Amino acid sequence: MPTKSPVKSRGAKSPEASVALVTGILEGYAGKAVFRGFSAHPGTKGRATYHMIWHHDRPFEMSLDVGKKTLRFPVVLPGVPAKSTMYRDLQAFLKERQSEEMPEHRRVNPAKARLASGNQRGTVSIALTVQDGDFDYATRKIIHIVHEIFLIFLVDGSYFEYMVEHLGLDEDRY
């Protein structure tokens, strides 16, 4: 059972402290059943990898590199060609998350973190680059963004068939 580590919102100086901070936040989510399963795999030099069972009961991996100030999900959505409408829509969705159209409490503030997506042979990745050293903010935001991709972007868009074909959604599930 995950235990919540003491979390400081700012001022984590050493790479190890930043890793501990991020690990604690993610353990906190696991303790609140945001993930169905979770494990942390600390590396060296401010690096760590995290495994979680999350949306559609699928395994997710998140990597942290304090030196490069990045948090990254290498595989968020499979089977999305880079030149597809779906990928364009996703990019627009992510852009909206960083715009002033979003209420402040939902927005990714570009002054604090930069959100980017990548697409390698149809596999969509999401990365957040920390701008001000606030790994607390960045960790929560990247989790929120992935959560919103699955619960808003895929549901509100016309992506039922995509979810059946690529995410194993049961066709009988409304």
Place this chain on the structure above:
Amino acid sequence: MSDNQNKEVQKTNASAGEPESRPSRRGLFASVGAGAMAAALVNPGKIFAATTPPIPSIRIPKEVTDTLAEATHVGDFGDKGGITGAEVFAKTCKDENLAALFCCPGNYQIINAISAAGIPAFGGRSEGSMTSAADGFSRCTGEVTACSGTEGPGFTNMIMNIAVAHRARTPLLVLASNVTIATDDREYFIQTGYQQPTTEGLKKYGKRLIAPDRVHEYAAYAFRNLKTGVPGPVHLDFPGEIYRARFTEASQLKEYYGKEKYRTESRPHPAPKDLAQAVDMINRAERPVIVAGHGVFFRKAWEPLLVAAEKNDIAVVTSGPMRGHFPDEHRLSASLSPDAFMSADLVVFVGQYSMPTKQEWRFNPEAKAIRVNPTGEDLGRNWPLDLGIVADEGAFLEGLASDLPQKKRDAWVGELAGARQKYEKRLLDEYEQGVKHSQATNTLHQAVLCKEVHDFLYKGSIDPKQTVTGWGGWTIGNCGARWLRAYRPGQEVNCPYQYSAVGPDLAMMIGAGAAVQLGVGPQAPYKGAPVLVLTSDAGITYSMFELDTAAKYKIPIICVVFNNNAWGMWPSAVGTPRSMHMYLFQENLRYDKMAEGLGARGEYVRTQDEFRKALKTSYEVAAKERVSTLINVQALKEFTSGKDYPPGNIINPEPSVGALAH
């Protein structure tokens, strides 16, 4: 159930026995067409000289009216020969104000005794559909209802529908006869079956009655379970020795005392410290939302909910197998603002019996959670809690209404409004695309159909609060749920809730229609109004014959069938050899014609304009003459797929107006 409501059941068949006088094309064509055909068969050379008598019109037998008008009789020990076990059971049902019974013949002594006692009783065409009719009656009233079938075949026909009721936590009393104790385990004659193991996992409580002198005691068990805590189906099966037993004095029955002693109306109130903590958490939150589940409806707690929400500017989203316990048009309603849920920082689940997981519902991972449930054993399942409270939903909401301070949350209310605007724009965009698809194919797209229903029921001359609606099916169900509205308690029945069964929709809404005709509970102000159901060609198969039941009891329903010639899941066959044939029906089937054969009206439409006119006519006939109509809307299966006709079938966010999983 009041005496007035009982009299209303009798009135429903005031015209039984009269020749059919309602407008129908059948009357115009039946005699000519069928007569000529008969003549042609006898003498092909003289087709135009036929003199065969006309085929008689469909009519309601006089005995229907006559028997419904008979005086009620509740059995008594002083009756000649005493009171039967069936009558003892019926007497307890009467004392408990059992709202209605829906059945097919079988379990004869029990259903006869219940109807004789004056409990509104409806006999239909299949046990499964009658079970769903009882379920629908309960979903729009919150009352305990009963269904009944005969032992063996009738009972097993009810299983899918019992499962539907179980997932919806409907307080449904399932009754069935079951051979005799004397012949147990002997496969004696016919219809032997072990019923209680069959409903394992589908009920809150069940019992095969085996001691005649304990029949009242087990009726008490049933109502104690149906009316206390989290509701759910109760299944009793009656061997012949039970219902045929006779009693000439009270001492022959064990535990024979009234409901005041065998159950309690006492409700658990929240512990003061729990209520204080909830008030504090709500007050500290910036964007709180109450999820008002079916427990709020069953406990008729919509008034304290409204007071609490308005006092502290708390957003409210309704959930469960019925909608309307918080009005959709209210500025604090979040049911049409699904985009705002991710902003909520506190979620208060009240009477949410079917708990979602965090991967299903659209809430912020940071949001704190309070859950209020009448019993404690489910608190913490699926959704970790910051505060769990064991309390009756009404008692908790009354506590909140009393203890919350006045507070304004303008930013939060503004965000809800913005999210609603965005959601409604999405619906209109979908409609605009549907118009183009409709015009291009000369069939009707689901979004166009649904907007027409929406505009007719809520934007025209009808009181928007009047019509109870329900929905089911795949493409049409998902779309319909986005367009139907609930402005008062019990106005919308979420037919596929949780179990997602295809097919009970029409039967469920006939049950709801019976409740509206009787004016039970929240339906009282709209007594006599028609009801409407949106369903599919796949779904209608399962309960279409109940249009006969609706006609017999003069329950006016407008049944809109989205006829796309296929099971909604036909895309699952794409790309697999030799499989598509299993997903398709004959094209252009005429469900309207079938409805006419069952004593309802039929309308066939292909265009927006035709549908608009058919809907108007159907509603007028339903309201004035209590005659039902099936509107066959011809569509295309390809409308389901976004690849062919974007946006295709869209699944609905949870929670929201279209949520059905929880």
